[in-house]
Amino acid sequence: MDNEIVKYLSKYIVVSPEMEEAIVESQFVKCFAKDTILLKEGELSNHCYFIINGCIRSYYLKNGEDKTTEFYTEEQAVTPTVYGQNIPSEYYLECIEDTIAGVGNPELEAEMNAKFPQLLTLNLALAEAIMAKNIACFAEFKMSSPEERYVNLLKNRPDLLQRAPLHQIASYLGIKPQSLSRIRKRIVK
Amino acid sequence: MDNEIVKYLSKYIVVSPEMEEAIVESQFVKCFAKDTILLKEGELSNHCYFIINGCIRSYYLKNGEDKTTEFYTEEQAVTPTVYGQNIPSEYYLECIEDTIAGVGNPELEAEMNAKFPQLLTLNLALAEAIMAKNIACFAEFKMSSPEERYVNLLKNRPDLLQRAPLHQIASYLGIKPQSLSRIRKRIVK
Numbered sequence: 001m002d003n004e005i006v007k008y009l010s011k012y013i014v015v016s017p018e019m020e021e022a023i024v025e026s027q028f029v030k031c032f033a034k035d036t037i038l039l040k041e042g043e044l045s046n047h048c049y050f051i052i053n054g055c056i057r058s059y060y061l062k063n064g065e066d067k068t069t070e071f072y073t074e075e076q077a078v079t080p081t082v083y084g085q086n087i088p089s090e091y092y093l094e095c096i097e098d099t100i101a102g103v104g105n106p107e108l109e110a111e112m113n114a115k116f117p118q119l120l121t122l123n124l125a126l127a128e129a130i131m132a133k134n135i136a137c138f139a140e141f142k143m144s145s146p147e148e149r150y151v152n153l154l155k156n157r158p159d160l161l162q163r164a165p166l167h168q169i170a171s172y173l174g175i176k177p178q179s180l181s182r183i184r185k186r187i188v189k
Numbered sequence: 190m191d192n193e194i195v196k197y198l199s200k201y202i203v204v205s206p207e208m209e210e211a212i213v214e215s216q217f218v219k220c221f222a223k224d225t226i227l228l229k230e231g232e233l234s235n236h237c238y239f240i241i242n243g244c245i246r247s248y249y250l251k252n253g254e255d256k257t258t259e260f261y262t263e264e265q266a267v268t269p270t271v272y273g274q275n276i277p278s279e280y281y282l283e284c285i286e287d288t289i290a291g292v293g294n295p296e297l298e299a300e301m302n303a304k305f306p307q308l309l310t311l312n313l314a315l316a317e318a319i320m321a322k323n324i325a326c327f328a329e330f331k332m333s334s335p336e337e338r339y340v341n342l343l344k345n346r347p348d349l350l351q352r353a354p355l356h357q358i359a360s361y362l363g364i365k366p367q368s369l370s371r372i373r374k375r376i377v378k
Binding site for chain 2: 058060062067069070079081082083090091113117120121123124127128130131132133134135136137138139141142143171172174
């Protein structure tokens with residue numbers, strides 16, 4: 001599975017044999033069983049993830065209610081908002097499928113960036129790309145009606161409907177489960 | 190005003206006299222009058238901004254309606270989602286106040302990063318910090334009722350209520366202007 005990481009990096013930079021060896025040696029690819037909680041509310045976070053295969057969900061417990069805020073799938077990075085800081089997380093990260101992911105930590109990152117400076121440039125480019133995508137998704141969400149949000153999901157991430165239960169999809173779309181059922185019925189018609 | 194940039198950078202890294210000189214020489218601080226449109230839908234974007242003083246609003250024209258998606262103020266970076274790419278913007282950027290900002294472009298960035306590698310590390314750290322803030326804001330937005338969103342605004346960015354008209358604030362909060370009026374009346378009571 002280290003090969004998957006090398007394959008991904010090779011889309012953007014030349015991966016030298018030394019870098020490939022360092023990736024394999026770091027043993028940073030791990031497997032997590034479905035239902036594994038990677039981060040809990042109140043915990044510090046010293047790990048970030050790059051999903052090779054599987055799905056990680058972020059959710060908050062707000063007044064006892066489970067509120068899904070994001071689903072991360074293949075080739076997406078999951079960097080907790082408090083990653084590497086001495087601040088407790090406000091939310092949870094859970095594998096909703098068996099998940100294979102590269103697992104980073106601040107020390108490993110610093111070591112790899114120092115050894116392979118081109119990784120620093122790549123990380124900056126990827127961070128900027130993720131940032132741009134987040135901004136666009138947030139804007140789209142803000143401007144869309146609940147029905148438009150569901151239609152966008154059907155268009156952009158139809159796989160999620162097979163991977164996650166509907167009550168999680170509903171809160172991810174910022175709507176009540178009953179409203180989602182109504183929207184789905186209307187669309188089928 | 191170059192001093193403001195140096196002061197900001199000095200919070201994070203040691204700014205050498207050489208770096209300070211390069212910043213002044215690049216003449217990258219510019220002034221924009223209120224109502225200046227920095228980017229239009231359909232245009233390519235080769236400029237990013239770091240606001241020293243003022244306020245920049247991003248908005249979409251969706252079915253002829255003006256939808257505000259973000260307000261950027263002092264010490265915030267504005268990087269268009271299509272910055273440095275050959276893709277037309279889907280939205281507008283407008284100064285809603287006289288604005289003083291550092292203006293970057295891909296060539297200047299590459300040149301400065303090559304000359305002062307510590308800027309690359311800093312840029313990565315700042316991009317990650319912005320990303321974390323975006324994720325947290327999006328999650329909060331998703332989980333909040335319209336009234337909660339308004340209360341959060343009062344708590345976190347009360348200055349915006351003095352700086353932007355209410356119809357822009359309403360669409361920024363993803364609610365109708367009439368609903369915002371009702372919420373405001375309820376809260377005053």
